[in-house]
Amino acid sequence: MKSLPTSAKSLGLLQCHDCHLLIRSEDIPAHHAHCPRCGAPLHFRKPDSIARTWALLLAASIMYIPANLLPMTVTTAVGAVQTDTIMSGVIYFIHSGSWEIAAVIFIASIFVPLVKLAILVFLLVSVQRRSKWRPRDRTVLYRITELVGRWSMVDVYVVTILVALVKLGAVASIEAGPAAVYFASVVVLTMLAAESFDPRIIWDVIEDHHDR
């Protein structure tokens, strides 16, 4: 295996985002930039990657606030009404002795979304400041955010299962609180943000530097 010490873009080669075909940029007509093999739209880099990722991140962090402050579930048991936020759910599990479940919910619902927001903001800022700091590690960070984002959905699923299952007439019922929808939107928005970020722009800075 030999690697050529250069990127595809610097040689005027485009890589299809979908089927990874390499195409010479002069071979594609300007008005119809679609992959000749799979028909996907072609770009050197994902279009408006930085602006789109910022917009989605901003939306996600706004949603993160009501998701944590408002109740996830409203439980009615024998006349008594109890509301639970994400954090009070975690505390409930710690007190009832199932600390493994408490850890799962804390990691999936509070830790992962925050870390994901932080990593993506860090990547965006570092790219915009044209940082050359540890590009390989930053690419790994990006891959981690792509991989773990989906697991935040756990709490949304827990709520839906509880709501669907617990309808014991007058005895007990569980209803989904407003936070469930806000929290689901945080997960979806951060997943879309990770998808719209193009890790190759981390490396573009380093190549520009070599050229000069």
Place this chain on the structure above:
Amino acid sequence: MPVIACHDCDLLTQLPARAGATLLCPRCGAVLQRHRPNSIDRPVAFALSGLVLFAVTLTNPFLAMRSGSFIQEARLLTGIIELWKQDLYILGGLVLLTCIIIPAIQLTGLLYVLVPIRLGVRAPGAIHVFRAIRHLNAWAMMEVFLIGILVALVKLAKMATIIPGIAVLSLGLLTIVVTAAMTTLDPPFIWRKLDPRP
């Protein structure tokens, strides 16, 4: 010499003449190519068993809850309908999409693309179907749903007795089978097979 670009850092790398096990990007460490033996037959087998498990999951009781003499049984779909009845369209729709519709599209789509390749013909629009399957990958979340079931069970254990139905077991198997179908797939090979250019 065939050359490929890294999807994460855009570095050009020459492919080795003989297909090795796994090719990593020398600059950023991304997996560029991975050798997958039997990359048509294996995903087809997993997708077929996945469809069977789907039928089992949807037609069997999912969870039953017993509190005193009161027994309540729910299927996967009745649970989603229940959410719909409570006007939780977004939550119900999300579960329906990520745990039923998207995995079902992926399995049937895989069969639509792979079986004709196996038979030496090309299904119309197969390349677009394959593109869609790859894009939907991030949004099929059955394994996350399974963890959700586990947490819900622990949470309810104090309130009532929960009896997991056959559908929980088959959903667990289905998750494994769908993952296996997607990981035994060899996308570069399929793209070459579906290439419409002469």
